[in-house]
Amino acid sequence: MRRLPILAPIFALTLGLATAAHAQGVTDSEVKIGGSTALTGPGALVGIAHDLGEKIATSEINAAGGINGRKVVRVFEDDGYVPARTVTTVRKLLDVDHVLAITASSGTASTMAALLMMEEQGVPALQTAAPNTVMFSPMHKTLFVVGRAYGPGTADFVKFLAARKPGAKFLAIVQDDDYGDEVQAGYEKAIGDLKLTNVGVLRYKRGQKDFAAEVLKAKQLGATVIVSGGIIAENVTIAKEAKRVGLEAQIAMLWSGRLPQTIDLMGEAGNGIIAADYVGDFDEGAGKALFEKARLYLTADELTKLNRYSLTGYVGARLLFDAIGRCGREVTRACVVAKLETTSNLDMGGLTSPISFTPTSRISDLSLRYTMLDWSKKAWVPIN
């Protein structure tokens, strides 16, 4: 009992001394930025890749002399994809590390958990991995979302599929959460707009592992195009189950599962799957050039961990560096927010379509590109 009063001031003073450093993460020689994402656990596939993408962008700009002469220093925290931990890690980034901006937070729940704290301190924050509507509608002053919102993205995707497969019978399998709601809304909008044939929308419980019932139902209903609204493991399971029961439908999925790792997981069952994404790949075009550059900054082991989330991480970092650069030598959080919201057609060299925000919009809706999984090449091949 007596230990608590003794420990508390010691702990407080120890950590309190750390606050004496510079405010807002800017000194004459460096700019400090921070991120919090899952570096361990099931979400690490995403978090580590994102971290590496930022690492490439940071190494690249530092090699070129930094931003207006200031080196970029990154502090990255592991929140294990647990929102309560994100609150702690972001609090550390803001109050101990005094970062200028937050470049990443795991997912929607994690971002929302830390959002009030970031808003109150006017911290510029980016979300490039989970473009969920809740993060930009209603608009949050300091949070900037890069990607294609799930709802409109799904609508675009269904229209693309309808053009490829005239007369198709569509079916959607969606998760019973806000992500699933958005996918379903976009799906139904496209179905309504184009008067397509919808044979069903099947909702599954988040965390579900077995999709035999959903796939058999799709077969029974005669679906010829299945919009698979899973994240990663769900899409893999649906593809394998469809192969097992001999369902000859075109399977289509959004970007979250479009990873090199899922190609191996799906095996031959993944052959021919179509995916939509707002970033490219590391094995073609601008992505290939970036991969060559990454060899300079990453270890061989790190190179194997790159995926689409590395590209979103890289793009987000580049966007932030551009805004900081436009602030000149007077870099403040308010200035970076002001520059971010006036970003107009920022060219990402073909990794994504140009990025833009306005003072009244915090989503940079990017164009989608479509790829098909070619099992023989073990690659996602562009089809548009």
Added chain:
Amino acid sequence: MPASLTRTHHPSRRRALPLLPFAILVAIVLPYLTNAYALGFATTILITAIGVVGFNVLTGWTGLVSLGYAGFFAVGAYTEGVLATRYGWPLLATLPAAAVVAALVSVLVGAPSLRLRGLYLAITTLAFSAIISHVILLAKPLTGGSRGLSVARPSLLGIPLKTDAAIFWLCAASLLLAIWLAANIRRSYLGRAFFAVRDAETAARVLGVDVIRTKLLAFALSSAITGFAGALFALNQRYLNVENFELLLSIEAVSILVVGGIGSIAGVIAGTVFMVLLPELARLAFNAIGGSLADIGGAQEIRGVIYGLVIILFLRFAPDGLIAFWTRAVAWLRRWPLTG
């Protein structure tokens, strides 16, 4: 009422009372001495301690092994969030409401669980936590479902609780209240009935203890305090999502009891401080060593390994928890220099 269950004595109160002014002084000045990050840790310690003080009533004192801690914590948190945010209730109403709702829910769970003990009760309460998660997801208009719920910080007697320091002081006052309440209950007839049910249920029945009523009261009281802690969690976090209330939260509560010393209020406090600070201290240690270990120190999984290792070590070498070290040290000092 059996005489053996009504006798009271206050040695722990006599020991603790001199510390009270010091504890209050520390609580008052701490927000002025430290930054928000450290204050956040201190607040987390306070909230966790309150919750586990409640959990200790059920598992430590009454011997009912529960894995429903996360569920009751979530009920309190969402009651606070919904009433404060959706209905604009004042804090003096939302905090008691969170405790009452958690207590009522616990009676619903407790009633059919009365004949269960040990693993069976643990599984039943675990199932309850899973049900609560689904209810939160389904009650979307109230809870926001999987999208989550931003929680408004209400005012207390007209004073807005906008700052982290205000929340810290509220939590500190609440912990003192929870300790006072638990310590008094422990010394009361009810507290002795809890211990009697835990140690010898049949003998307690023979002595006139209403076992069913006692168990239900243990459930209700424990959950009320845990629900209250959940409400404070909601105020501190300001955003609720079902992912905050997973099984690990219940495991942590059990771990704190084991590490601190099952049944002891002081043990709960010691265990909470130890378990909440352990990952952070591990991170600082890894960072101090530097190199690639600094990266490992930031990883949640390595922290989990340390966490698990400490629990195993305590179970193997110090099953009575941290509080037993303290008790032995005090006894040794009292006898010193007569002891070797």
